Amino acid sequence: MSSDGINFVVEGEIPEEGTAQSKLVEHTGGCHCGAVRFKVRAPENLVAHDCNCSICVKKQIKGFIVPESDFTLLQGADNITTYTYNTRQAQHTFCKTCGVESFYTPRSNPNGLSINYYCLDPGTYKSVTLVKFDGVNWEQAVNDPIAKKYFTDNA
Numbered sequence: 001m002s003s004d005g006i007n008f009v010v011e012g013e014i015p016e017e018g019t020a021q022s023k024l025v026e027h028t029g030g031c032h033c034g035a036v037r038f039k040v041r042a043p044e045n046l047v048a049h050d051c052n053c054s055i056c057v058k059k060q061i062k063g064f065i066v067p068e069s070d071f072t073l074l075q076g077a078d079n080i081t082t083y084t085y086n087t088r089q090a091q092h093t094f095c096k097t098c099g100v101e102s103f104y105t106p107r108s109n110p111n112g113l114s115i116n117y118y119c120l121d122p123g124t125y126k127s128v129t130l131v132k133f134d135g136v137n138w139e140q141a142v143n144d145p146i147a148k149k150y151f152t153d154n155a
């Protein structure tokens, strides 16, 4: 939390690193029509961002960030298209057929991926903790110490 106002609020209990709570498991997921499928190695107790930026609000993206090396696209590479805007750093990749953005490359972590937890198949994650991220004021929010924990260090 910053000293000049709250720009990063934690809701729920964040799993401690290196405990059973942060055990890594394999999740699978994909878009709505099934063209895009992926697997991803991530904690079974997920921490996802609840971001108020223009695109996350409209798409209701709640993503958790993983290093690129923990993500495998299983199918659908040729069925993905990319939308960019503003700084054009975030690569909003979505299915050409159904429009669902099941994962994208975030501006905060160009070498990582943000996976929309709503797009995971059920059964492999036990809980999701949402962490608010003030994406409207991105330059300030990304320097928040808690934000850094879930953006830079983990991916």
Ligand SMILES: [Zn+2]
Pocket (backbone or CB within 6 Å): 031, 032, 033, 034, 035, 036, 095, 096, 097, 098, 099, 100
């Ligand atoms: Zn699709």
